[in-house]
Amino acid sequence: MxxxxxxxxxxxxxxxxxxxxxxxxxxxxxxxxxxxxxxxxxxxxxxxxxxxxxxxxxxxxxxxxxxxxxxxxxxxxxxxxxxxxxxxxxxxxxxxxxxxxxxxxxxxxxxxxxxxxxxxxxxxxxxxxxxxxxxxxxxxxxxxxxxxxxxLKEKKSKRKNLVNIFGLVPASDPFFRGDLSEIKRLLEKLGLEVNTFFTNDQSIDNLKNASEALLNIVLSKTYGIGAAKSFEKKHNIPYYASELPIGPTATAEFLLSISKLLEIDNKKVEKLISEENANYYKYIERISDIYTDSDFQHYAIVVGNANNTLSITRFLYEDLGWIPKIAVVTDQLEDNQKSILDDSFKNINLDRDMKLLYETDTSKIYENFTNIFEVDKSKKYQDSISPLFILGSSFEKDFANKIGAKILSVSYPILNRAILDRGYAGYNGALHLVEDLLDVILSGR
The missing domain is CATH 3.40.50.1980 (Nitrogenase molybdenum iron protein domain)
Known part of the structure; x- marks a missing residue:
């Protein structure tokens, strides 16, 4: 054992x-x-x-x-x-x-x-x-x-614009409410009705009418897939599995995929993406001065579950311009699930020196780090990756202290933050993530 x-x-x-x-x-x-x-x-x-x-x-x-x-x-x-x-x-x-x-x-x-x-x-x-x-x-x-x-009762008739979204696991994904709300907001702008089941605006009626949907959207390549397959077999509703989209690049890709599946007018989705991009970059533009002048680019280590680790890593690399070095998935996964994540990781790796690890034991995450990057305890001759930022859980606090890294808790368990409607998905969620990262960097001033 x-x-x-x-x-x-x-x-x-x-x-x-x-x-x-x-x-x-x-x-x-x-x-x-x-x-x-x-x-x-x-x-x-x-x-x-x-x-x-x-x-x-x-x-x-x-x-x-x-x-x-x-x-x-x-x-x-x-x-x-x-x-x-x-x-x-x-x-x-x-x-x-x-x-x-x-x-x-x-x-x-x-x-x-x-x-x-x-x-x-x-x-x-x-x-x-x-x-x-x-x-x-x-x-x-x-x-x-x-x-x-x-x-759910079987219903032969389907509602034209109704979709169900699931795949984010309550509590295990601490930001599940905010993430679901942001994805719902974007899909509604495409003219869709959205059942999230778990957000504050939902009721038992949303669960009851779920069998009338045209499509199930699973915001995970790992969890909710079995349920989606059972749903399809019983109610004849297909599903689309996507990693949780964080930031303008991944979210635009997600919206284009959904619009294609549901045959939504391409001009409509392109207009939505253009509007959301404009809003996102207006905020980013305002902090670009302090970001570039103070050289806020960091190396990063991301530690979390199969739902958020690769999504956050992709956002840091593709949209924020940070340099992720290690991504650690902490779940117990089957070989086929790891294979799916490996393929997704290759799509964002782009031949850079990033490593994807699977490790359930918290103490071994630090061991893996020291095996990859030699730590000179004298600190006189260390070829360090600095400045370094860890996006993980409260369990990574000691790890961060040992290597002198900044840390933001973004995955379960989170014991040092209170989460209400916070989320990191989509456009607004990405702004929240940038804000939280900069808060940590600036808090020591």
Missing amino acids: TYIEKPRFSCALGGALSTISALPRVVPIVHATAGCGSNLFGAYMGGSGFWGSGYCGGSSVPTSGLTENDIVFGGSLRLNEQINSTLEIIDADLFLVTSGCMTEIIGDDIEAVLRNFKNSEVPILSVETGGFKGTSYNGYELVLEKLFINY
Whole structure:
């Protein structure tokens, strides 16, 4: 068994809970031993920029809290009791019963329990999310697949301009709300209706009408793909997978691809790109004096998950003019997922001396750095890469201190920033990222 020091993901149950709690008025019922739900919520509520508990999340989540007696004799009666009390107390539009390791091991038949509530006014579904089902990212996929297959009704007629977007994992992608909102803003300017499912303007109705969409847009080459394939098989809706677009270059490419797929007038999308570029560069132009005069160009190391690492690296290189040296993806990935990311990395590498690493163990990231760049501890003869900037998580603080680099937390876990509607996607998000980078550089003055 591989030992992972300071992992940046939890079990499947954790990902399921953060996903369910991000959906409006959807409440999880945790069928697991005491402590599972509270510990997992604690990790995500604090580690994702103090995201908080939301509606009936966190310590308010109903749980069966199984004890030794339930493990020996079965926890079905306890779950039945918990569902009854939950329906009596909590006002929700949908409940999802999630399972933990112990309930999966002892074989509790959750579906049999739910048949007792088939006449409930509020729908109740179940998701198998034992820890051995995978990481938190797998939990996200499991919840989406359950909703897309078992909750959405099949609808033959499609709404002309409706699209669904997903792929950003709540909490594991700390900026998921701001990123989804920016992509939604841009797509709406193309005349589209957009279901994001997780932003503040959404309701259960957005989830219900998702099967009427013309296209599913997955903002990830790694996560949400399985759910998108299940969606296509059940509802005959195709999907398009794209890396999260950050900055004018990637975002223009993204918008052109979407407009081509949906046969949107090319003049319309070109006008939108022109307007957004003009607005973006007006802001950038204002800081160009201090940027060039003070030589704010930096070498960069980007550390994060499979969703944001390459997107940020591409923006730094193609739009900001920085020099990325290492990109580190910290997720547990299958070989085929790594292959997809490798191909994407080659598209931005352009024969420069950049390296893409896969490392789940936090301490080994520094070891990899020292293996690539020899560190002269005397600091007298070191051929250093300086000035150096790390875009990573709160776990990279010690790493940055060791090598004298500046640091901005942009990936989970983020313990030193509060995140409300901040996002780095699109045009406005890229401006936010530039602003945050310069804030770190200037804060020492």
